Amino acid sequence: MVILDTFYDSSTFTYFVLPFLIFLSRILDVTIGTIRIVMVSKGQKLWAPFLGFFEVFIWLVAISKIFQDLDNWACYFAYAGGFATGNYIGLIIEEKLAVGIVKIQIITRKEAASLISNLKGSGYGITHHNARGGSESVSIIYSIIKRTEIQKVERIVKETNPNAFYSIEDVKSVSRGVYHPKPVRRRMRKGK
Structure with a gap:
């Protein structure tokens, strides 16, 4: 016990170990806080309070x-550095989790029939209409998709119409509709 007391009073603990532990704890609590905020915005009523408890405890x-x-400036820098790093890591984790659904809006000057066909063929529900953009006719395509599907839809858009403009917005909830790809089944004719 005397050895631990000596270690806790040493300059190694005060200026290196303690700031490092504060740095790690700030990374952890801010990462949890970032994910908690995302869960709140997505309406995840069970996850948000659970994460909030650990965030505040840490x-x-x-x-x-x-x-x-209070005189240890190394702890202040560790606290601030942990906060910044925790934000960064929290955003990376949130991006990987891809929780929720989004609305993608695609605007294209090119004829949209092939893009619409490719999206529908991949199982995505879409809504589209023709509009006027400046002095040109454009087509606007909307789809509600899972966040995990964003890269697949982007790939379809880029392969079909690389010059199309698109934007993606978070959607808190939907009442009904097709917002995830369904497996495309081909009907077989009888006798074949």
């Missing part, structure tokens, strides 16, 4: 260690 532990040693 934050309290980190901030209490800083208040115990």
